[in-house]
Amino acid sequence: MRKKDFSSFLAQVGSLSAQQKAQLAEILVLSEAKQAPAQLIDEEFSGKATCPACASESVHKWGVVSGLQRYRCKECKRTFNALTGTPMARLRKKELWEDYSQTLSESLSLTKAAARCGIDRTTAFRWRHRFLPLPGPQAVRCSGITEMDETYFRESFKG
Ligand SMILES: [Zn+2]
Missing domain, CATH: 1.10.10 (Arc Repressor Mutant, subunit A)
Incomplete structure (x- = not known):
């Protein structure tokens, strides 16, 4: 895209609705994802793997899922891969x-x-x-009523 066209394109971004912006963001992330295959990110991640939950560097390898190396944090025991978070x-x-x-x-x-x-x-x-x-929807409604009944009984026994 020419520089001039890109400037007018950028100027239009400001007038997008929230939903349109979300759509645009998704397209951008998608194209980025295609340029950087998960496997490349996986390779880069290995060697400096840190837990996304507690930032601990004390992690060890924990199998491979969907072609991605999985890690397990020794501190909080959570598992994650290069794409987590x-x-x-x-x-x-x-x-x-x-x-x-x-x-x-x-x-x-x-x-x-x-x-x-x-x-x-x-x-x-x-x-x-x-x-x-x-x-x-039917099943959700049923379990909702069951929970309400339990709460009701529990509370009535308390008093
Ligand atoms: Zn952790």
């Missing part, structure tokens, strides 16, 4: 989940679904169980 982590997961829900609607086998999303079969299995029991 970055916009890319959310984006990558969102993309994967969209792919994955697509494989569910196509009734693909676990092996095929895992291959399609580039995840291992164990992850595919876990995700299937997270997706399938998704409660509909």
Whole structure:
């Protein structure tokens, strides 16, 4: 884009709605994600890995998930990878989940679904169980009433 066009483009950014800005931000993050594959970030991260939760440098390797090295913090015991806490982590997961829900609607086998999303079969299995029991509005309403009843009884016994 020419410099002059870019200046007028930037001038227009200010008049975007909040939703339009969010859309633009997502496009920018997406293009950045494509330029810097997760594996590159993964390599750069190894050697200076620090816990995103407590900033401890006392971490050790903890298996590989979806092609990314996973680490475990010796202080707070949390696990993380190079993308944890970055916009890319959310984006990558969102993309994967969209792919994955697509494989569910196509009734693909676990092996095929895992291959399609580039995840291992164990992850595919876990995700299937997270997706399938998704409660509909009806189920949510029922559990809400149950909780209210319990609270009511607990409080009435107190007095
Ligand atoms: Zn930690």
